[in-house]
Amino acid sequence: MIREDLRAAIIEEIGNIAPEADAAGAADDADLREALDLDSMDIFNLVVALSKRLGVDIPDADAGQLVTLRGAIDYLARLA
Amino acid sequence: MPSLGADMEAGTLVEWLKRPGDTVRRGDIVAVVETEKGAIEVEIFEDGEVLELLVAEGVKVPVGTPLARIAGGVETPSPDAVPVPTPLPEIGLAPASTAAPPPARPAEVPTPAGTRVSPAARRFAAERGIDLAAIHGSGPGGAVIRADVERTSGQGPEKRHAGIDLSQMRRAIAAAMARSKREIPHYYLSHSFDAVAAKEAVERFNADQPPENRLLLGALLVKATALALRDFPEFNGFFAPDGFLPSKAIHVGVAIAIRGGGLAAPAIHDTDGLPLAELMSRMRDLVARVRRGGFRSSEIADPTVTISSLGDRGVEALLPVIYPPQVAIFGFGSLHDRPWIVDGKIAPRQIMTVTLAGDHRVSDGHRGALLLRRIDQLLQDPQKL
Numbered sequence: 462m463i464r465e466d467l468r469a470a471i472i473e474e475i476g477n478i479a480p481e482a483d484a485a486g487a488a489d490d491a492d493l494r495e496a497l498d499l500d501s502m503d504i505f506n507l508v509v510a511l512s513k514r515l516g517v518d519i520p521d522a523d524a525g526q527l528v529t530l531r532g533a534i535d536y537l538a539r540l541a
Numbered sequence: 542m543p544s545l546g547a548d549m550e551a552g553t554l555v556e557w558l559k560r561p562g563d564t565v566r567r568g569d570i571v572a573v574v575e576t577e578k579g580a581i582e583v584e585i586f587e588d589g590e591v592l593e594l595l596v597a598e599g600v601k602v603p604v605g606t607p608l609a610r611i612a613g614g615v616e617t618p619s620p621d622a623v624p625v626p627t628p629l630p631e632i633g634l635a636p637a638s639t640a641a642p643p644p645a646r647p648a649e650v651p652t653p654a655g656t657r658v659s660p661a662a663r664r665f666a667a668e669r670g671i672d673l674a675a676i677h678g679s680g681p682g683g684a685v686i687r688a689d690v691e692r693t694s695g696q697g698p699e700k701r702h703a704g705i706d707l708s709q710m711r712r713a714i715a716a717a718m719a720r721s722k723r724e725i726p727h728y729y730l731s732h733s734f735d736a737v738a739a740k741e742a743v744e745r746f747n748a749d750q751p752p753e754n755r756l757l758l759g760a761l762l763v764k765a766t767a768l769a770l771r772d773f774p775e776f777n778g779f780f781a782p783d784g785f786l787p788s789k790a791i792h793v794g795v796a797i798a799i800r801g802g803g804l805a806a807p808a809i810h811d812t813d814g815l816p817l818a819e820l821m822s823r824m825r826d827l828v829a830r831v832r833r834g835g836f837r838s839s840e841i842a843d844p845t846v847t848i849s850s851l852g853d854r855g856v857e858a859l860l861p862v863i864y865p866p867q868v869a870i871f872g873f874g875s876l877h878d879r880p881w882i883v884d885g886k887i888a889p890r891q892i893m894t895v896t897l898a899g900d901h902r903v904s905d906g907h908r909g910a911l912l913l914r915r916i917d918q919l920l921q922d923p924q925k926l
Binding site for chain 2: 479480481482494495498500501502505506508509512513518519520521522
């Protein structure tokens, strides 16, 4: 899966979790928790959604790498 | 129209999920009501058959107005009902999308066997020629409700805070908190504890679990508090005009922030008896429903105590305000790295601060302090939670 597809998938899943957050407008290096006001439950749900959608296992210890768009794309690109 | 809080005077019936002739059982969700706290699913408190719906969709009625007649039962769900089904003028409470029901039902849209569809959803779909079979239901038992059809049709209310009017919610919070500060003589206690054992227990558990089965530390905090409350009944219950009514059941209200402002604290029923995995999944479900405005009447009406947890991006401690008629509220701050004394030596540890606001008409600081220490003890031995 190419990076742009991953980006679109991540933004869509954030949109499902936090419809009122402007995920597409967040800077690549911004901490999504700060930029979009996501809490630990939202990040939890994002990990669940992405692992289901992409069919990959995301260990709990790696969840911290998914808190920026760039970090999430880099991480998922390595798995996919 | 059930009272869903001391300050509620009226509510708008948004959607009926049952129709005359349907059999209902205690606990079934029969209708959706729009209030200052958002859209709330109304449960029924008796078994029987729906004879007649007394209030049409889209109509706002005072608390106490009978909504329906149930065979063999009293008028329900308001036992002390006043028979005044006169519509009040709409004062910005009802969502704009709530149209009056059409006089005749349009042709039925066939649905696959086994799929339950609410009458309003069926009507909405029929009017627009939408195929119900393609819609994933989010209602009780997977039933397709009107909001699901609206989502599919793209004709529904905006996604943003569907069912929640934030300015109404702010007014409801203001009314409850002003009453609390006016009437409840609060006292406050604070206790910092080493949270490493609880945090490591979560990490160990999560290591070999698929994402959807994992836990958050917050679930342990709620469980430990609920268990501790078993031995401290003066912190769990309601303050009534005649005095304190302790509650045998421990229904913890979990404060959930809504992005953009506002919060709600619906109950997780019988919190102390739930295994952690079940508690976690209830918390996830509740957060999702609160943020899209779909909690149930009993969840809103009957928390016996409240917990507010700041999560991982907050500050060290919060000093919460009791939600009347409850008599206690707990606050958990965010984890912080701090120098701590472990076995006589200074060591870096992750520390959390738990606070308690108690009602001095019911309890005293001495017992409150013992309660906070009990929570700490329980979190030092997380395998037992």
